[in-house]
Amino acid sequence: MVAKVLKKKEASKAEKLDLFAWEGTDKKGGKVTGETRGANAAMIKNELRRQGINPKKIKKKSLSGLGGRSKKKITAKDIALFSRQLATMMSSGVPLVQSFEIIGRGHDNPSMQDLVLAIKADVEGGNTLTDAMRKHPYYFDELYCNLVQAGEQAGILEGLLHKIALYKEKVEAIKGKIKKAMFYPAAVVVVAFIITTILMIFVIPQFEDLFKGFGADLPALTKFVIELSALFQKWWWAIFGGIGGVVYGLMEAKRRSKKVNHVIDRMLLKLPILGEIVTKATVARFARTLSTMFAAGVPLVEGMTTVAGASGNIVFETGILKIRDNVASGMSLQASMRQTGLFSNMVVQMVAIGEEAGSLDAMLGKVADFYEQEVDDAVDGLSSLLEPIIMSVLGVLIGGLVVAMYLPIFKMGAVVN
Secondary structure, three states, X not given: OHHHHHHHHHHHHHHOOEEEEEEEEOOXXXXXXXXXXXXXXXXXXXXXXXXXXXXXXXXXXOOOOHHHOOOOOOOHHHHHHHHHHHHHHHHOOOOHHHHHHHHHHHOOOHHHHHHHHHHHHHHHOOOOHHHHHHOOOOOOOHHHHHHHHHHHHHOOHHHHHHHHHHHHHHHHHHHHHHHHHHHHHHHHHHHHHHHHHHHHHHHHHHHHHHHOOOOOOOOHHHHHHHHHHHHHHHHHHHHHHHHHHHHHHHHHHHHHOHHHHHHHHHHHHHOOOHHHXXXXXXXXHHHHHHHHHHHOOOOHHHHHHHHHHHOOOHHXXXXXXXXXXXXXXXXXXXXHHHHHOOOOHHHHHHHXXXXXXXXXXXXXXXXXXXXXXXXXXXXXXXXXXXXXXXHHHHHHHHHHHHHHHHHHHHHHHHHHO
């Protein structure tokens, strides 16, 4: 217990170390530069002198890029690209520390430069790559660190970095497809709402002034639109505020309440068309994550906790944790998966074959490939299906408003004739 407390204190202390850039001369008088983490400049100076370097200039570097405080945020795509670059560098025989130097200096994002060079400084200081990455959990999650640790312990870091890079690229590709499927209809709805609001607040009142001198009853549709316009003009702030409040409230409730999160995720899975895409994407992520961890030699039960967290949907997360408990009690993986009712018969059968043949990671990889392709096809099909539907809805909405405004004019023309 005491050892654990001391270890936590040491880790906490290590996390507070700052990054210093320094210049100096070596024993031969040659100019050398570098970056080192330390509590203060004096400690850096002593460390450099122990290494035979005469420090001339030591300057503390800003780590504003770490923890998402920089102007340019570090994205998941940045981490995926970093993983691929590091795997490629090591395959080419470039030493680990030098790989970090090349990747860090060459990155366009200053925040990513700070992150990579901070990891480099930790590794130079004697920490393992796993320990260096665990100091930045916002960017390197438990799955990432576990895989790196398995690679370091087994002496196959290069091979596992390639698997990590492939995993990150596939996951980001799936996320991109889901965003693509949801962005188009959402963008059209927003544009339609903005256009409708402009018509209601600025255009329709002009027609209302024109209709006052007609001296005849207006059509029912025109009256309804004018009354709706008056409502918009008077309460526009409440309408916009209410919509914004509902959206913000749902987002906060989803973030803070597990129960609300579960309800929203379950409803998302039951949506027509889109729910099927989300389900396939989640199954693909589950299969890809478990395949990568199993191939890295991570025990099945131990890996399932990380896989559950990476699923991205609380319904699947709950189901995967049940699978973990069942497997831990002696049940086969395929039987546990079938019991949850979350996985199709094809997925369960593929897992059963993989268990019997001793090639579970390969079979899970094939399942991931299949469902990733299914997501691609489903998103393309959804886009083709939504275009005519959205255009029809917009036509009815905007066209209905226009017709409502011109009905009195048509009626007056008929009377004149």
